[in-house]
Amino acid sequence: MLSEITVGVIGTGQLGRAMAQGLLMGGLPGSNLWLANRSGAPVTLEGGAAVTQTTDLAALGAACDVVVLAVPPAVVPSLSLELRDRLVLSVVAGLTLDGMRHATGAHRVIRAMSNPAAERRLAYTPWVAGGAVTAEDRATATAIFGAIGVTDEITDEAHIDDFTALTGPVPGFVAYFADSMIRHATAQGIPEEIATRAIRQLFLASGQMLKEGATPAGQVQEMVDYAGTTAAGLTHLRRGGFDAALSEALLAATEKARTI
Ligand SMILES: NC(=O)C1=CN([C@@H]2O[C@H](COP(=O)(O)OP(=O)(O)OC[C@H]3O[C@@H](n4cnc5c(N)ncnc54)[C@H](O)[C@@H]3O)[C@@H](O)[C@H]2O)C=CC1
Numbered sequence: 193m194l195s196e197i198t199v200g201v202i203g204t205g206q207l208g209r210a211m212a213q214g215l216l217m218g219g220l221p222g223s224n225l226w227l228a229n230r231s232g233a234p235v236t237l238e239g240g241a242a243v244t245q246t247t248d249l250a251a252l253g254a255a256c257d258v259v260v261l262a263v264p265p266a267v268v269p270s271l272s273l274e275l276r277d278r279l280v281l282s283v284v285a286g287l288t289l290d291g292m293r294h295a296t297g298a299h300r301v302i303r304a305m306s307n308p309a310a311e312r313r314l315a316y317t318p319w320v321a322g323g324a325v326t327a328e329d330r331a332t333a334t335a336i337f338g339a340i341g342v343t344d345e346i347t348d349e350a351h352i353d354d355f356t357a358l359t360g361p362v363p364g365f366v367a368y369f370a371d372s373m374i375r376h377a378t379a380q381g382i383p384e385e386i387a388t389r390a391i392r393q394l395f396l397a398s399g400q401m402l403k404e405g406a407t408p409a410g411q412v413q414e415m416v417d418y419a420g421t422t423a424a425g426l427t428h429l430r431r432g433g434f435d436a437a438l439s440e441a442l443l444a445a446t447e448k449a450r451t452i
């Protein structure tokens with residue numbers, strides 16, 4: 193599937209570059225990939241020798257079946273794109289399906305939210321399709337987003353803003369939790385280098401152990417039911433307003449996505 197399409201990524205920064213690298217690792221031939229940025233600065237990608245790099249957005253749009261918007265939200269109005277006959281995918285925070293149609297002239301638009309883990313093919317990319325999107329377009333989007341990680345089509349466009357908060361940043365809020373544990377450890381007198389190594393390993397192991405098996409809720413309950421030392425802490429956490437504080441933080445990020 194990927195070998196049958198040509199993809200153009202506009203924006204080769206943190207996310208665009210990561211998606212491009214993940215696509216190449218996931219089977220998109222370099223000769224089928226165009227990249228555009230504002231400066232013309234060359235992008236170095238593993239397996240990217242045959243990639244076409246340009247600052248000419250019109251040339252990219254003419255050459256590519258699928259165009260991916262990966263520029264900052266504020267840049268979109270200045271892009272002056274004419275992509276009427278193209279499938280356009282966007283990972284731009286806050287750019288709605290209507291905004292995509294207005295900015296690109298495209299009818300076939302898919303709004304998504306990915307993250308830079310795409311470079312390691314570990315992204316989570318939910319997406320919602322505009323009305324003119326065909327079954328073939330859905331298969332194309334699934335192939336593209338599936339090449340860079342895990343993907344789901346969703347039906348409520350508003351949830352893309354929620355995912356912009358939840359899974360857009362990586363490590364994002366999880367880095368905050370890890371740092372909070374490191375700061376706790378150092379406050380007990382544990383040397384920062386040791387604390388950092390310990391918590392890095394904890395999150396590496398936790399990520400692997402949360403990949404499958406019991407859900408996070410199930411794994412928490414298992415520890416509470418075990419009624420050991422961890423249960424004492426988790427019970428305290430449950431009572432202490434952590435969930436509400438995190439939800440408020442995520443809602444703040446979601447609201448920012450809706451107003452950016
Ligand atoms: N960085 C992240 O972790 C995530 C970013 N996003 C979204 O992805 C989009 C891109 O974000 P980043 O990659 O972080 O931005 P960035 O600032 O790292 O890169 C922006 C890229 O856009 C290019 N660009 C700017 N104006 C342009 C123009 N007129 N024509 C062509 N290229 C132009 C720049 O040259 C640069 O390559 C944003 O909308 C952001 O909300 C979404 C999820 C995660």
Ligand SMILES: O=C(O)[C@@H]1CCC=N1
Pocket residue numbers: 285356357360361362
């Ligand atoms: O923080 C941001 O604006 C971007 C969008 C989601 C994650 N990073």
